[in-house]
Amino acid sequence: MNMAAVKLQKSVVSQAGKHTASVIFLHGSGDTGPGLRRWVYDVLGQNLAFENIRVIYPTAPARPYTPMRGAQSHVWFDRQKISQDCPEHLESIDSMCENLSSIVQEEIRAGIPKHRMVIGGFSMGGAMALHLVCRYHQDVAGIFALSSFLNKDSVVYQAVEDASQRPLPELLQCHGTADELVFHSWGEETNSLLKKAGLNTSFHSIPDLNHQLCRQELELLRSWILKKLSL
Numbered sequence: 283m284n285m286a287a288v289k290l291q292k293s294v295v296s297q298a299g300k301h302t303a304s305v306i307f308l309h310g311s312g313d314t315g316p317g318l319r320r321w322v323y324d325v326l327g328q329n330l331a332f333e334n335i336r337v338i339y340p341t342a343p344a345r346p347y348t349p350m351r352g353a354q355s356h357v358w359f360d361r362q363k364i365s366q367d368c369p370e371h372l373e374s375i376d377s378m379c380e381n382l383s384s385i386v387q388e389e390i391r392a393g394i395p396k397h398r399m400v401i402g403g404f405s406m407g408g409a410m411a412l413h414l415v416c417r418y419h420q421d422v423a424g425i426f427a428l429s430s431f432l433n434k435d436s437v438v439y440q441a442v443e444d445a446s447q448r449p450l451p452e453l454l455q456c457h458g459t460a461d462e463l464v465f466h467s468w469g470e471e472t473n474s475l476l477k478k479a480g481l482n483t484s485f486h487s488i489p490d491l492n493h494q495l496c497r498q499e500l501e502l503l504r505s506w507i508l509k510k511l512s513l
Contacts, residue, residue: 288343288381293319295329295337302334303398303423303511304389306382308407310429311347311357315339318404325495330504335511336394340385342378358410366434366468379414386419400510402426402454402503404495405464412438412453416481420447424510426454426503429461429493431468432475442479453483454506456499458491 293315307330309318319339322330330337347355349363359374389399399422403411408430415425416438432438442450453476457469466487473485488499 290343290381290385291315291341292385293339293341295319295331295339297332297334297336299333301336301392301394302513303332303336303400304392304394305330305335305337305507305511306385306389306399306401306411307337307339308358308382308401308403308410309339309342309356310403310405310407312355313404314356315341318407321495322500325497326500330500332508334513335507336389338385338389340382345374358406364463366431366471368433370433370436372437375410375413378410379418382410382414383418396421397423398511400424400426400507402428403430404428405430405493408455412436412476415451416445417441420445420450422451424451424454424506426456426506427469427472428456428495428499428503429458429464429469430455430472431464432472434471439475439479442476442481445480448480450481452510453481454486454503455483456486456488456502458488458494458496460490460492463493 342356342358344354344356346352347357348360358378360371362368401411401415408427411425455473457466459466473483477483
C-alpha cells in the first residue's frame with residue numbers, strides 16, 4: 283500500500299465567527315484526532331475554540347509500529363525505538379508530510395494563507411509538526427510541540443540551518459519535568475539544538491507533570507495561538 287495516497291480523517295472544532303485562521307493539532311502515538319480533541323476538552327473543561335480560528339485534529343492512519351513489535355497503531359511515522367539515539371525513519375516521515383500537506387492545501391483553498399496557520403502537536407505529533415513546518419512549510423505563523431523531542435541527528439536541524447526563508451516561524455515548546463516516557467532533558471536538548479540552528483524558540487517546563495497535557499499548558503498554548511494569529 284502506498285502510504286502517500288492516504289486522505290487523512292480529521293475532527294474539526296469550527297470557529298464561532300468568520301474563518302480567518304487555522305490550527306492543525308497532531309495527536310501522540312496510538313491516539314486519534316477525535317481522541318485528542320476529547321482529551322483537550324477534558325483538561326480545559328471546554329473545546330480549544332476561538333472566534334475566528336478553526337482547530338483541526340487529523341488522525342494518523344493505522345500502520346505497523348516497530349516499538350509495539352509491528353502491531354498496528356495510529357502513528358505518524360515508524361521508529362526503531364523511543365530514543366534520541368536511533369536514526370529517523372524518513373520514508374514514513376516524508377510520506378506523512380505529503381499527507382499532512384494536503385490538509386494545509388485544503389485550508390489554503392478555504393481562503394486561509396499559510397501565515398495565518400499554526401501547526402503543532404503532542405509527543406510524536408510535535409515531532410511530526412517540526413518536520414512538516416521546518417522542512418516543507420516554513421511560512422506558517424508558528425509551531426508548537428508539547429512533550430516532544432527530535433532524534434539527535436534529525437534532518438530538521440539541517441533544514442532550519444539551511445532555511446532561505448527568514449524569519450522562520452517561532453516554536454513554543456512545553457514539557458513536564460516528571461515525564462517518564464519522553465524525558466524532560468530530551469525536550470530541552472531538542473529546543474537548544476533548534477535554537478542553535480537558528481529557530482526562535484521558547485521552552486516552558488511544567489513542574490511535576492508526566493507525559494500528559496495539563497490546564498496550565500493548554501491555557502498558555504491558547505494565548506500563544508491568539509498572539510500568533512491575532513488580526
